[in-house]
Amino acid sequence: MTSARRVRGLLGAMLAGAVMAAPAMLAGAPAATAQQPASNVLRVGLLQGIDSLNPFLASLQSSTEIGRLMYDFLTSYKVEDNSPGEALAKEWTTAPDKLTWTFTIRDNAKWSDDAPITAKDVAYTYNLMLRDPIAATANGNFVANFESVTASADGKQVVIKTKTPQATMLALDVPIVPEHVWSKVSNLKDFTNETQPVVSSGPFTLLEHKPEQHVKLKANKNYWRGAPKIDELHFLYFKNSDAAVQALRKGEVDLVNRLTAAQYQSLQSEATVTLNKANGRRFSELVLNPGAATKAGAPIGDGHPALKDIRVRQAIAKAIDPKALVDRVLQGFGQVGGGFLPPVYADFHLTPEAAGAKFDPGAANTALDAAGYAKGANNIRVGPDGKALTFRLYARNDRPNDITGAEFIKSWLADIGVGVELQTISSNQMNERTTGGQYDIAFSGWGTNPDPDFILGLHTCDQRPGPDGKGATTDAYLCDKTYDELYKAQLSEFDRAKRGELVKRMQKVAVDQAASIVLYYENALEAYRSDKFAAFALQPSTGGVIREQNGMWGYYSATPAGAATGDSGSGSNTGLIIGIVVAVLVLGGGAVLLVTRRRKAGADDRE
Amino acid sequence: MSDLLAPTEQPGPTAQETRRSTGTARYLLGKLGGALLSVFFVAVLGFLLFRVIPGDPVQTMTRGRPVGAEQIAQLRAEFGLDRPLWMQFLDYLGGLFQGELGTSYTYRRPVGELILERLGPTVLLVGTGTLIAVVIGLSLGIRSAWRHGSRFDQFSTGISLTLWSVPTFWLGLILMMATGNAFPSRGMLDPSTPDEFFPQVLDIAHHMVLPCLTFVAVVFAQYQLVMRSALLEEMGADYLNTARAKGLTDDAVRRKHAVPNAMLPTVTLVFLRLGLVVQGAVTVETVFSWPGLGLLLYDGLSVPDLPLLQGVFTVLAGTVVAMNVAADLLYRVLDPRVRAS
Numbered sequence: 042m043t044s045a046r047r048v049r050g051l052l053g054a055m056l057a058g059a060v061m062a063a064p065a066m067l068a069g070a071p072a073a074t075a076q077q078p079a080s081n082v083l084r085v086g087l088l089q090g091i092d093s094l095n096p097f098l099a100s101l102q103s104s105t106e107i108g109r110l111m112y113d114f115l116t117s118y119k120v121e122d123n124s125p126g127e128a129l130a131k132e133w134t135t136a137p138d139k140l141t142w143t144f145t146i147r148d149n150a151k152w153s154d155d156a157p158i159t160a161k162d163v164a165y166t167y168n169l170m171l172r173d174p175i176a177a178t179a180n181g182n183f184v185a186n187f188e189s190v191t192a193s194a195d196g197k198q199v200v201i202k203t204k205t206p207q208a209t210m211l212a213l214d215v216p217i218v219p220e221h222v223w224s225k226v227s228n229l230k231d232f233t234n235e236t237q238p239v240v241s242s243g244p245f246t247l248l249e250h251k252p253e254q255h256v257k258l259k260a261n262k263n264y265w266r267g268a269p270k271i272d273e274l275h276f277l278y279f280k281n282s283d284a285a286v287q288a289l290r291k292g293e294v295d296l297v298n299r300l301t302a303a304q305y306q307s308l309q310s311e312a313t314v315t316l317n318k319a320n321g322r323r324f325s326e327l328v329l330n331p332g333a334a335t336k337a338g339a340p341i342g343d344g345h346p347a348l349k350d351i352r353v354r355q356a357i358a359k360a361i362d363p364k365a366l367v368d369r370v371l372q373g374f375g376q377v378g379g380g381f382l383p384p385v386y387a388d389f390h391l392t393p394e395a396a397g398a399k400f401d402p403g404a405a406n407t408a409l410d411a412a413g414y415a416k417g418a419n420n421i422r423v424g425p426d427g428k429a430l431t432f433r434l435y436a437r438n439d440r441p442n443d444i445t446g447a448e449f450i451k452s453w454l455a456d457i458g459v460g461v462e463l464q465t466i467s468s469n470q471m472n473e474r475t476t477g478g479q480y481d482i483a484f485s486g487w488g489t490n491p492d493p494d495f496i497l498g499l500h501t502c503d504q505r506p507g508p509d510g511k512g513a514t515t516d517a518y519l520c521d522k523t524y525d526e527l528y529k530a531q532l533s534e535f536d537r538a539k540r541g542e543l544v545k546r547m548q549k550v551a552v553d554q555a556a557s558i559v560l561y562y563e564n565a566l567e568a569y570r571s572d573k574f575a576a577f578a579l580q581p582s583t584g585g586v587i588r589e590q591n592g593m594w595g596y597y598s599a600t601p602a603g604a605a606t607g608d609s610g611s612g613s614n615t616g617l618i619i620g621i622v623v624a625v626l627v628l629g630g631g632a633v634l635l636v637t638r639r640r641k642a643g644a645d646d647r648e
Numbered sequence: 649m650s651d652l653l654a655p656t657e658q659p660g661p662t663a664q665e666t667r668r669s670t671g672t673a674r675y676l677l678g679k680l681g682g683a684l685l686s687v688f689f690v691a692v693l694g695f696l697l698f699r700v701i702p703g704d705p706v707q708t709m710t711r712g713r714p715v716g717a718e719q720i721a722q723l724r725a726e727f728g729l730d731r732p733l734w735m736q737f738l739d740y741l742g743g744l745f746q747g748e749l750g751t752s753y754t755y756r757r758p759v760g761e762l763i764l765e766r767l768g769p770t771v772l773l774v775g776t777g778t779l780i781a782v783v784i785g786l787s788l789g790i791r792s793a794w795r796h797g798s799r800f801d802q803f804s805t806g807i808s809l810t811l812w813s814v815p816t817f818w819l820g821l822i823l824m825m826a827t828g829n830a831f832p833s834r835g836m837l838d839p840s841t842p843d844e845f846f847p848q849v850l851d852i853a854h855h856m857v858l859p860c861l862t863f864v865a866v867v868f869a870q871y872q873l874v875m876r877s878a879l880l881e882e883m884g885a886d887y888l889n890t891a892r893a894k895g896l897t898d899d900a901v902r903r904k905h906a907v908p909n910a911m912l913p914t915v916t917l918v919f920l921r922l923g924l925v926v927q928g929a930v931t932v933e934t935v936f937s938w939p940g941l942g943l944l945l946y947d948g949l950s951v952p953d954l955p956l957l958q959g960v961f962t963v964l965a966g967t968v969v970a971m972n973v974a975a976d977l978l979y980r981v982l983d984p985r986v987r988a989s
Contacts, residue, residue, distance in 0.1 A: 082840070090947055092754050100713060101754075174722055182714050214714075230756065252765060253939035255839040275839045280937040280946070287824050288833045469703030469952065476707060488712045495714035504717070511704075512717045 083574065083599045085588070086285035086297040087256070087276040094250060095234040096216035097169075097176045102589060105179075105214075107256060107276065110593045111241040112216030115144060115163060115199075118591040122581045123386060123491040124537070125211035129158060129242070130199075139206035139535060140188075144199050150265040152219050153246045154238065159196030165220035167201070175229045182495075183213045206533035208540060212492035217242065244269050244597045253278055270600045286568075289314065295573055298588040300566035302372040308568050315571035319579065319586040320385040321563045324378060325442070325486040326517075327361070327450070329354045331556040333478025333518040334505060341510045342478020345432050347424045352412040354555035357482075358398050359405040360457045361450060367561050370446045374566060378559030380548030381496050382489055385562075385581065388541040389493045391548040396559075398552055405457045414458070422458040431460030432481035435474065438465040443484040446560070475516035476506070485516050485557070491591050493544050494532065500551055501525050519556040565589070575600040679976055683969045690965035694958045695740050699733065701952045705753050708951055727753060740958065749962070750955030754947070759959035762944060767963075769836055770940030773856060774922075774929050777863035782918055784864065785871025789914075792872065793879035794902055805876070808869035820862040820935035831857045834937040859936040863929070867921070874917050878910035885909075912983055916975050923971030924964075 089103040096108045117128035130144035150158040167190040169176045177184070184190075188202040201210070222240045226232045239247040244266070245258035256276040260269040277294055279285040286304045288294045290311060300308070308314050330344030331354065347353050363377045376384055380391030409422060414430060417423040422430040434450065436443035444465060451461040461482075466474070474480045489496045498504065502520040506513035524547055531543035551557065565586045569577065578598035579585035587595040706723045724730045728739060743750055749759035788808065792801040811819070824833050832838065832855045841851040882888070883906060891901045930942035937943070941960060948956035980986050 084839075090754075093756055098756055100709065174726075177719070178723070179713075181719050182716050185716065185718075233757075249839070251837065251839075251939075253937075253943060254835050254837055257839050277834060277839065278937055278939075279834050280934045280943055281821075281834075283821055284824060284833045284935065284937060287821075291829050291833065293833060467702070468950075469701060469708055472708055472711060473702040473704065476704075490714065507717075512721060514715075514717055514720070 081271045081601050082273040082275060083271050083296065083596065084275045084277055084294045085596075086279050086288060086294040088279055088282055088285060088297075088299050090253060090278065091250065091256060093233065094239075094247065094256075095229070095232050096179070096218060097229060098178050100179045103276075106589055107258070108216050109243065109590075110245040110258060110274070110596055111239070111243045111247060112218065113150070113158075113242045114216060115213055116211045118212075118491050118580070120578055120580045120582065120590075120592065120594040122388075123591055124388070129163065129217055133211070135210075135535065139533065140203050142201045142203070142210050144201070146197055146199065147265065148197075150242065151263045152240050152242055153261050153263055154219075154240045155263065156219065156221060156240075157196075158217070158219075158242055160192035160199040161196050162220045163199045163217050164190045164192035165224065166215060166217045169223070170215070173229060180215045183209070183215050206535075208532050208535060209492045209494045212490070212494075214490070244593055245274055248273070266597075269597050274596055274599070289568060289570065292570065292573075296567070296569040296577075296587065298565060298567040298586070300568060302374045302566070305374065305566040305568070306372075313570055313572040314568050315576070317567040317569070317579070317587055318374065319565040319567060320376065320383060320584045321565045322383060322385055322490075322586075322589075323486055323488045324381055324383055324562050325484070325560045326378070327558045327560060328475060328480070328483050328485045328517045329357060329556055329558070330478060330480055330482070331518055331554070334520070335508055335510060336503065336505045337508060339508070341506065342480070344478060345430075345481045346426065346428065347414070347430050348432070348481060350412065351555065352408055353414070353430070355553075356405040356408045356412075356457060357454065357459065358552075358555045358558045359401045359408070360453045360459070361558060361560070362400040362453065363393070363560050364400070366446050366449060369449065370442050371561060371563060374564040375561045376564075378561045380545065380552065380559060381487075381500075382493050382544070382548065383562040385585070386489065386491060386493070387581075388537060389544045391545045391552070395545065396549065396552045398558070402453065402456050409457060416458045419460075420455075420458055421460045429460060430458065431462060434461045434463050435471055435480055435483040436463065436465050437468050437471050437484060439468055440484070442563075446484070472516075476513045477510065478513075478518060483516070497528055497531070497544065497547055500557075501528050517557040519551060519554055521550055521554055524550045524554075571602065573602055575602050675980075676977075679973050683973050686969045687962070687966050690969070691744055691958075691962045692741075694961040694965070695737055698952060698954050698957045698961070701949075703952065705729065705951050705954060709753060744962070749959035752948075752956040753953045754951055754956070755953075759955050762956065763941065763959055763963055766939060766941045766944045769938060770929050770933070770942060772836075772852075773859055773863065773932070773938055773940060776856065777860045777867070778918070778921060780860070781864045781868035782871050782914075785868040786875050786914065788868075789872040789875025790879060790902070790907055793876040793883065793910075796876075796880060801876075804872070808872045811865045812867075812869035814866065816862060816866050816931040817935055819865060820858070820932060823858055823862055824935075827858065831855075833858070836938060859932050859938050862935065863932050870917065870921075871914060875910065875914050878913045879906060882906045882910045912979065915978060915982060919971045919975035919978065920968075923968035 087103050089101055091099075091104045091107070092101045093099045093104055094107065094111075096112055099105055099108050113129045115128060115130045116133075117126050118124070119126040127147075129146055129150055131147040133142060133144045135142055144160075144163070146158065146160045146163065152158055167184050167187065170181055170184045171177075171187060171190070174181075186203050186205060186207050188204050190199065190201050192199050203210070219240050219242070235247065235250050237248075241247065241261070242264075244261055244264045246261045248257040248259045250256045255278060258274040258276075260272055260274075262268045277288075279288070282297075282299060282301065282304065285294065285297045286300065286308065289297050289308070305316060305318070308316060330342065330348050331351075332340060332346075332349040333342040333344055334340050367373065367375045367377055377393045379393040379396040382389040382391065384390045384392075413425055414422040417429060424430060432454075434447055436447040438444070447461075447463050447465075451463055454461050471483060471485075475483050475485060487496055487499070499515055500517055500519045502525055504513065504515040505518065505520060527543055527547040527550065531540050531547065534540040534543055552559075565588075567587050569587065577587040578594040579587060580590040580592060580594050704724070706720055706727065706729060710720055710723070721730070728736055731739075740750070747760070749763070751757065752759050752762055755762055785808075788804045792804050795801055834855075836852050836855045837848065838851055838855075841847050885906075888901055888906055891905045892898075896904075929938070929940055930946060932938065933940045933942035934946055941963075944956065945960045945964075947953070948960060
């Protein structure tokens with residue numbers, strides 16, 4: 042009994058202490074209300090974690106996006122049209138053999154610690170990637186073809202020699218780091234690049250990174266294009282996109298992207314929110330296993346033999362209606378597919394019309410009849426080997442569009458006498474099966490860069506796996522001689538218009554081969570608080586994105602709206618105060634209850 | 649709750665103290681040995697289990713990026729993924745014995761460091777949530793049982809069962825929308841909060857309201873139901889009639905006699921739940937982007953980041969085992985019959 046009383050006494054004292062402390066906490070509240078940032082802070086909802094802020098290791102999109110804000114590159118992608126433009130290099134020349142490139146570095150660029158940016162920093166960055174495999178982790182492919190990189194003694198010019206002509210020399214996505222800081226880094230692998238002050242060259246410098254919570258950047262007053270109009274840029278981490286949309290409504294964040302169609306539509310009625318329906322940089326496709334094989338041509342996987350027949354693949358392509366998928370599955374938020382490069386890269390985009398694939402189930406039926414695939418039991422066609430044309434169709438279970446789209450595809454293929462066994466699997470399983478050639482038909486898709494080299498290279502014969510059946514980067518298993526020849530030709534074509542033509546011809550070859558059917562390009566859906574910020578710069582200027590650009594223009598252009606009042610914070614402060622008052626009431630109530638019960642207990646004991 | 653422990657206070661030392669202490673030591677050693685062995689088997693199982701997840705982690709991580717086949721091969725070599733499974737297993741075991749949980753593929757940082765970083769937020773959220781849920785659950789459970797069949801009993805049991813069956817994800821979002829601007833929707837700290845003690849504490853408390861509320865709303869039911877049924881079982885016992893016959897009030901009979909005896913199953917449940925902190929927090933942490941272990945586990949699964957998964961799994965299993973041992977030991981303190989046996 043005594044000890045029970047002691048415990049109660051202690052509890053009572055604690056509660057009383059808490060009640061006493063509450064006014065002090067309330068006194069602290071004004072300080073907490075300062076948490077509402079000034080109107081010249083842009084708060085952005087980030088839907089992906091940060092893997093690393095070390096530009097040599099960062100590979101997640103969110104991290105490279107922040108890297109573009111912190112570091113300048115040798116050249117940039119213009120805001121108007123994604124074409125190459127100047128950055129640290131103000132001009133460049135190419136030798137007639139196309140193997141030697143000379144870049145002249147601008148004079149007015151400075152690191153955030155006031156040190157000048159010179160050609161030596163550029164040479165140091167590229168050479169580090171050439172000699173240290175760790176430094177090559179994220180962007181090594183851009184320098185893989187480099188023979189040597191040297192800086193002139195006066196630090197004004199950098200000369201890069203390549204082993205073979207490389208058309209991507211103005212698209213080197215490599216952040217340039219300061220030699221005077223990074224040369225002192227002994228262990229690159231463990232270097233997080235977060236210790237203050239982080240010396241960088243872009244429009245923003247790092248202020249703070251709290252993993253899975255936020256990244257704070259501040260404007261770099263030294264930036265050679267001029268300091269940004271906002272003081273700080275905060276990236277707030279969201280694991281749940283619905284919460285991000287809710288936060289935009291509440292005013293907790295000012296800019297969000299990667300919205301679903303439903304979220305986008307739900308924001309249409311918000312007066313203080315402006316929406317941006319941008320052309321996306323991804324294409325979604327259906328890959329048809331054309332007979333997966335290793336680089337040496339040895340067959341691998343377990344694809345249906347009928348899909349080796351180009352006539353079957355082409356008939357399937359004709360039986361699918363991408364327009365219906367855009368309308369019904371994407372609810373109109375997308376564009377019909379043509380080639381691998383989406384319309385956002387106009388110079389390289391193969392339009393659906395030029396691709397020539399047309400929804401025509403009648404023609405598909407006729408072609409299959411002519412090819413000898415007669416209809417058998419249950420209206421399913423049968424191949425010459427007696428095997429029914431029933432294909433496994435893999436859809437990713439975390440992509441609702443795959444699952445909805447698969448139902449349409451199943452019904453269209455039934456119309457041409459092709460059976461489908463739909464299986465939904467995880468993205469990891471999909472990756473494993475497609476890169477191993479263990480599929481018939483599967484949903485896939487890739488993000489694309491302003492330079493088409495990577496996405497085109499994916500479909501060359503070289504991207505097939507080695508003798509052990511492993512190491513493939515392709516999933517479509519296209520291997521076509523003409524395609525490969527065109528690939529080599531475009532890589533050494535330095536005239537952008539001529540290269541564009543070659544790139545389009547390549548895509549037409551791929552469309553005709555029908556190893557993959559480009560279904561659509563999803564829109565990138567974004568929203569921002571127009572009561573707080575004026576319109577952002579889009580890349581490209583027409584139909585472009587604010588976020589996840591090939592540059593920093595969206596954030597760099599952020600301008601606080603004249604009428605910005607920052608009043609959304611009041612709700613938050615009210616909540617804080619309400620929360621504290623409730624806590625005080627609960628604690629106070631608890632204390633009163635305890636005292637009452639103690640008295641009552643005393644009476645009981647007396648009984 | 650503490651006063652309920654009072655009746656189990658022990659008498660002073662007896663003549664049999666030495667024999668008993670030897671028995672206690674043996675009991676403790678047995679429990680700890682068993683616990684260590686369990687953790688070891690769990691660690692081995694963890695290694696094998698995560699190897700079943702399909703996909704080459706390096707290929708998954710690099711998909712969509714301009715990375716050549718040589719670079720992929722280099723990354724696989726760096727992570728030791730090109731070595732035979734049994735060698736990877738030996739590396740893993742060797743590291744484990746030295747207290748090393750390996751390096752995360754995605755974060756490129758020691759897994760132990762990442763886990764420690766996220767442990768604090770999870771313990772804060774789940775610890776506070778559990779405490780509140782236990783207090784609410786026990787109070788309602790005791791009251792429901794004591795007045796079983798009453799309108800209060802029906803109502804509170806109905807409410808708790810309903811909340812128990814509501815999907816946590818959905819409940820979290822509804823609360824987020826229903827509370828308007830009152831509480832933040834994400835994280836545990838606003839980047840603009842000054843780096844001073846009180847503002848930081850207040851800001852964390854402010855951010856914790858919704859996730860904590862969601863957690864409590866979903867889990868308090870089990871404490872209520874277990875407490876209710878345990879107390880109902882006690883209520884027909886003769887010793888309560890004896891207590892009443894002694895002239896004690898109904899309230900005193902309940903608090904001093906019935907409730908302490910009905911506490912055992914609840915205490916076990918509380919400890920077992922504490923061992924499952926991470927599991928319980930995955931959904932809540934995902935809805936509210938709370939930077940805890942649950943989110944780390946969620947992120948690890950999507951790659952799959954094998955060292956990270958193994959590390960979190962081992963820590964999680966270790967916590968469950970430790971809490972089981974703690975529950976066993978506490979049982980011994982609470983129930984003299986266990987001690988005697």
